[in-house]
Amino acid sequence: VFVKVVQAPEDPILGVTVAYNKDTSPNKLNLGVGAYRTEEGKPLVLNVVRRAEQMLVNDLSRVKEYLPIVGLAEFNKLSAKLIFGADSPAIQENRVTTVQCLSGTGSLRVGGEFLARHYHQLTIFIPAPTWGNHIKVFTLAGLNVKTYRYYDPATRGLDFHGLLEDLGAAPAGSIVLLHACAHNPTGVDPTPEQWEQIRQLIRSKAHLPFFDSAYQGFASGSLDADAQSVRMFVADGGECLMAQSYAKNMGLYGERVGALSIVCKTADVASRVESQLKLVIRPMYSNPPIHGASIVATILKDSDMYNEWTIELKAMADRIITMRKQLFDALSARGTPGDWSHIIKQIGMFTFTGLNSEQVAFMTKEYHIYMTSDGRISMAGLSSKTVPHLADAIHAAVTR
Numbered sequence: 001v002f003v004k005v006v007q008a009p010e011d012p013i014l015g016v017t018v019a020y021n022k023d024t025s026p027n028k029l030n031l032g033v034g035a036y037r038t039e040e041g042k043p044l045v046l047n048v049v050r051r052a053e054q055m056l057v058n059d060l061s062r063v064k065e066y067l068p069i070v071g072l073a074e075f076n077k078l079s080a081k082l083i084f085g086a087d088s089p090a091i092q093e094n095r096v097t098t099v100q101c102l103s104g105t106g107s108l109r110v111g112g113e114f115l116a117r118h119y120h121q122l123t124i125f126i127p128a129p130t131w132g133n134h135i136k137v138f139t140l141a142g143l144n145v146k147t148y149r150y151y152d153p154a155t156r157g158l159d160f161h162g163l164l165e166d167l168g169a170a171p172a173g174s175i176v177l178l179h180a181c182a183h184n185p186t187g188v189d190p191t192p193e194q195w196e197q198i199r200q201l202i203r204s205k206a207h208l209p210f211f212d213s214a215y216q217g218f219a220s221g222s223l224d225a226d227a228q229s230v231r232m233f234v235a236d237g238g239e240c241l242m243a244q245s246y247a248k249n250m251g252l253y254g255e256r257v258g259a260l261s262i263v264c265k266t267a268d269v270a271s272r273v274e275s276q277l278k279l280v281i282r283p284m285y286s287n288p289p290i291h292g293a294s295i296v297a298t299i300l301k302d303s304d305m306y307n308e309w310t311i312e313l314k315a316m317a318d319r320i321i322t323m324r325k326q327l328f329d330a331l332s333a334r335g336t337p338g339d340w341s342h343i344i345k346q347i348g349m350f351t352f353t354g355l356n357s358e359q360v361a362f363m364t365k366e367y368h369i370y371m372t373s374d375g376r377i378s379m380a381g382l383s384s385k386t387v388p389h390l391a392d393a394i395h396a397a398v399t400r
């Protein structure tokens with residue numbers, strides 16, 4: 001019966017790894033997927049995560065019963081505190097509802113479906129460019145996806161003027177997707193002053209901000225600093241949505257642990273919103289998995305473990321920053337034509353190199369280096385050993 005089913009294309013990001021796995025070269029390098037690697041190129045399980053898992057295994061009172069539809073209550077509370085701040089008035093006033101979801105993606109999807117059912121505006125503006133999955137997630141959730149200008153290829157920085165113009169021209173009440181920090185794929189974030197102007201514009205147009213926080217702690221190494229943009233919006237008393245992921249900052253990629261929070265005007269509204277979120281979740285996957293959320297809750301509620309986590313998190317962030325410096329220095333040493341300062345200016349896991357798809361294809365063919373065709377490289381996939389190989393490849397690609 002399925003004979004007419006046509007072959008679907010690979011996912012543009014995950015497909016990079018498929019191609020990489022097929023390559024037999026000993027020099028192959030995967031800079032496509034945004035997963036952290038050690039200096040030795042190995043995936044990392046944080047020590048504090050191992051410790052939390054041990055504690056969970058040793059606790060024989062733990063059972064495998066279903067979680068409630070909204071997930072682990074303790075995890076939800078701690079997640080809201082982590083992103084909004086322990087002293088957040090919105091939390092103290094019980095105006096925030098938080099539900100455990102399947103990592104960042106699931107949080108975006110549940111949030112999108114809730115908005116499609118209960119919000120008066122169905123258009124969501126996402127930055128151009130953005131993480132490719134945003135378009136599909138929100139379209140399938142039932143929203144109309146439009147873009148606002150974000151990145152300026154000429155400066156390899158923020159197109160701040162274009163951003164303000166587009167959000168200013170958007171119909172009042174539009175949903176606006178914002179990357180809380182470490183914008184993917186560009187690594188370009190607004191300054192605090194620019195965030196303040198964005199906030200004023202969004203509030204004056206009665207737009208609804210929907211934050212995607214996939215890299216808290218990964219950008220600067222500080223969990224609080226990377227939440228500043230979000231906290232600015234919550235501090236003004238207005239509404240927003242927040243999709244949180246623990247994939248990167250706790251290295252819990254495959255555990256699929258994240259949270260959707262909706263900040264409302266009153267506790268009463270928040271409670272009704274939560275009741276409707278349950279109606280979105282129940283027919284989708286019934287209730288979320290228990291293990292990842294238990295790891296996160298174990299770490300967040302214990303001050304010792306929390307501190308250990310912040311140290312390990314900072315070490316990951318610092319290694320990425322070091323890779324930026326090393327790559328920049330290696331290109332300078334080679335006299336590679338062009339201004340490469342954006343490599344050290346951009347923030348977070350990715351560098352948006354400015355290499356075009358032809359140059360990317362050349363680097364893959366001749367140097368066995370894999371990345372998305374938009375020229376995005378994952379700095380977390382680099383090491384001191386592989387920087388020279390990448391610098392050689394970039395040099396060859398731009399001087400060809």
Ligand code: PMP
Pocket residue numbers: 034102103104105106131179184212214245246247253258
């Ligand atoms: N948003 C952004 C901007 C991302 O980069 C990612 C991960 N690549 C996600 C959301 C979601 O990731 P996950 O579902 O693994 O948490």
